[in-house]
Amino acid sequence: MAKPIYHSSIEGAQHGAKSLEEFIVFGKNSGAAGVQPSNYMLQADEDGESFKPAAEIRDLFEKHEMKLDGVSAHCPFWVHTSAWTGTKSGHPFIHAQNQDKSPSELEQWYEDYCLRVLDLSAELGVKVVPMFWGVAFGWELASGYPWGFWAGPGFDLVQAGKERFVNKTAKIRAHANSLGINLAHEIHPGTAAMCADDFNLLVDICDGDECLGVNADPSHCWEGEDWETRFSKVGSRVYGCHVKNFTIHQGVPLRKMDGNWHNRAMQFTDLATGDLNMTRYAEVMMKVGYAARYCEIMGTETAPLVVEAESNYRDGDATSADGIAWVRDNLCFPVAEGSFEDAMGA
Numbered sequence: 167m168a169k170p171i172y173h174s175s176i177e178g179a180q181h182g183a184k185s186l187e188e189f190i191v192f193g194k195n196s197g198a199a200g201v202q203p204s205n206y207m208l209q210a211d212e213d214g215e216s217f218k219p220a221a222e223i224r225d226l227f228e229k230h231e232m233k234l235d236g237v238s239a240h241c242p243f244w245v246h247t248s249a250w251t252g253t254k255s256g257h258p259f260i261h262a263q264n265q266d267k268s269p270s271e272l273e274q275w276y277e278d279y280c281l282r283v284l285d286l287s288a289e290l291g292v293k294v295v296p297m298f299w300g301v302a303f304g305w306e307l308a309s310g311y312p313w314g315f316w317a318g319p320g321f322d323l324v325q326a327g328k329e330r331f332v333n334k335t336a337k338i339r340a341h342a343n344s345l346g347i348n349l350a351h352e353i354h355p356g357t358a359a360m361c362a363d364d365f366n367l368l369v370d371i372c373d374g375d376e377c378l379g380v381n382a383d384p385s386h387c388w389e390g391e392d393w394e395t396r397f398s399k400v401g402s403r404v405y406g407c408h409v410k411n412f413t414i415h416q417g418v419p420l421r422k423m424d425g426n427w428h429n430r431a432m433q434f435t436d437l438a439t440g441d442l443n444m445t446r447y448a449e450v451m452m453k454v455g456y457a458a459r460y461c462e463i464m465g466t467e468t469a470p471l472v473v474e475a476e477s478n479y480r481d482g483d484a485t486s487a488d489g490i491a492w493v494r495d496n497l498c499f500p501v502a503e504g505s506f507e508d509a510m511g512a
Contacts, residue, residue, distance in 0.1 A: 203237060223290060380405065
């Protein structure tokens with residue numbers, strides 16, 4: 167009998183007010199088969215100097231009969247690769263005792279922190295760490311506007327960015343490779359790779375480094391590159407998969423400087439009513455080999471579709487719970503074992 171290859175899961179970054187156990191219970195009660203906690207949920211203390219013992223973490227998952235679907239570590243990786251710019255935009259992610267550190271001190275502290283996240287992940291048997299690399303090429307290039315691409319005597323921002331990325335990530339990449347961990351970059355505005363071509367550039371400048379993977383998320387494809395084009399271009403490196411939807415309000419500038427998300431053109435939505443067809447997305451994830459690749463590296467029978475449902479108008483927990491149930495009921499379908507034509511005329 168045909169079986170599903172997916173199970174419903176949830177990402178922890180939007181649920182930072184919950185303890186690890188509260189998050190696991192929330193996911194289970196909402197219909198998830200597993201959860202993907204954030205790195206902060208695994209800390210033994212608020213300052214991030216130590217993590218909970220792996221045995222304690224495993225016991226919680228076994229107690230509630232839930233799968234551990236990776237460790238979401240977007241924030242510390244982004245801080246590590248963005249600190250050199252002097253930006254303050256990462257400070258909500260920075261531990262209290264580090265708020266006044268210099269860019270170089272932040273970079274060093276979060277490099278060490280990321281290495282410790284990888285050590286804990288390996289001890290937990292986690293081989294996929296969803297994350298994103300920070301603004302290694304600088305904010306001029308991240309803007310996508312021409313001034314970032316000019317070069318002249320003594321300056322070439324693109325070339326400098328390539329060298330910066332290779333050098334700043336070398337130690338982390340080497341450690342991930344030594345542990346057999348895939349660093350699944352979420353192609354995302356304001357990161358080192360904001361489209362598929364950017365990501366493939368990172369792979370190229372790092373000589374095809376095997377640890378460089380992709381965490382697919384279709385909700386970040388709202389500036390010209392549709393999600394099917396993006397994930398087909400990087401398909402062989404997709405190891406993680408978020409499920410998230412959005413809508414674009416016509417006539418509103420995509421880049422307007424307004425912190426009130428009710429006024430912005432792109433707004434995240436519940437899964438069922440956004441602009442994306444999530445069923446087609448789940449099918450394309452099968453086509454590019456995500457499910458098979460995840461199951462092979464993690465030694466599981468199913469791969470997680472990790473809900474990261476957000477809404478500009480709906481309560482966060484309500485949106486997440488609805489998203490978990492929606493994925494379970496609509497995307498975790500039995501997979502065809504052959505063509506529908508095979509039985510015709512039999």
